[in-house]
Structure formats: C-alpha cells, structure tokens
Amino acid sequence: MNNYELVLILNPDLSSKFEDFQSKFEKTLSELKFNINKLENIGRRQLAYSILNHNKGHYAIYQMTGPAEGTIELESKLKYDTSIIRHLLLKVNLVSLEDSFLMVESRDTKKSPMEEKEIAEKKTHSEELKSVVETSEEAIEQKTSETEEDSKEEA
Numbered sequence: 001m002n003n004y005e006l007v008l009i010l011n012p013d014l015s016s017k018f019e020d021f022q023s024k025f026e027k028t029l030s031e032l033k034f035n036i037n038k039l040e041n042i043g044r045r046q047l048a049y050s051i052l053n054h055n056k057g058h059y060a061i062y063q064m065t066g067p068a069e070g071t072i073e074l075e076s077k078l079k080y081d082t083s084i085i086r087h088l089l090l091k092v093n094l095v096s097l098e099d100s101f102l103m104v105e106s107r108d109t110k111k112s113p114m115e116e117k118e119i120a121e122k123k124t125h126s127e128e129l130k131s132v133v134e135t136s137e138e139a140i141e142q143k144t145s146e147t148e149e150d151s152k153e154e155a
Contacts (some may be wrong), residue, residue, distance in 0.1 A: 001067045003036075003095045004026050005103050008078075009057035009086040018058060021083060032074055034066030039101045054142050059102060063095050 011104040014021055018041060029036060042059035051057065066074075071089060 002068055003092045004062075004064050004071070005092050005096075006062040006064065006089045007088045007090075008060045008062070008084055009047070009051070010060065011042055011083050012054055012056040012058055012122060014083050018060070028077060029062075029064065029066070031073070032066065032070040034064045034070060034074070036062055036064045040152035042103055042106050045102075045106060052059075054085055057085060059106075061102065063084055065095065120121045 001097060010018070010021065022039070026036060032063075040061040042061065044056050044058050047055055047057050071091075078089070083138055
C-alpha cells in the first residue's frame, strides 16, 4: 500500500453539489481499494488561467492509501469524468494530516475582510486608550510637580 495525494479541481457549478460528488467519488475509491485518510474541501477559488472556459474551480485534496495497480484505473476514471476539469495524483512518502497551504490560505482570505475591520477598530480603540493614558500621566506629572513646588515654597 502506497500513500497518495490527489488534488482535484472540479467544475465550479458543482460547488453546491459537492457532497453528491464526494459520495460517488469515495465509492469509486473504495471499489479500487483506496482508503481515504483525509479530505480537504477547499471550495471555490479563482484559477490562474482559464481551463475549459472556467475562471473558477472547486478545489478538493484527498490524502489516501492504496495499491499501485489501482492508480492506473483511477487516472483513467479521473481523465474521463466531466465534472473534473484538472487533477493531480502524487505518490508521497508520508501522509500529512496537517492542513495544506491551500486550505490555510483560503481560510485566511475568507476571514480577512472581517478581521481587518476588527483589527482596525481595535487599533483605533487602543490608540484612544493610549492617548487617554498619556493625558492622565501628564496630568499626574503636572500635579506632582505642582505639589513639589508648593512643598518647596512652604519650606
């Protein structure tokens, strides 16, 4: 049994029907005696260039183990499946159970507009707090210096 990583770019129209594709594809993999260790459903992303008149694609990454003989049949099924616009099957030494770079990047880009707004609000709030603290410190210093001057005048 070898370890494999399969990257699929699906027709973007299937994004809403990915669960159906997933169940059908997992059945195909089990028929070929592949075991799925991990699935990363990354979702729709912009393609670097147009593929079959598609500018976006739905990405999915499978980490799996299976026999070397099954890869030839899997490749042919991937090649002739009309819902898959690109695929890449790699043999890897170790199965990585960590999130892929693509998954981390897509998660960051989905969160970033909201996070940027929150971060900007926090910065504005922290700057306001800093100015209040600085003003308070200046007032305390001024009071302290006035008190010291009064003490010197009394002495």
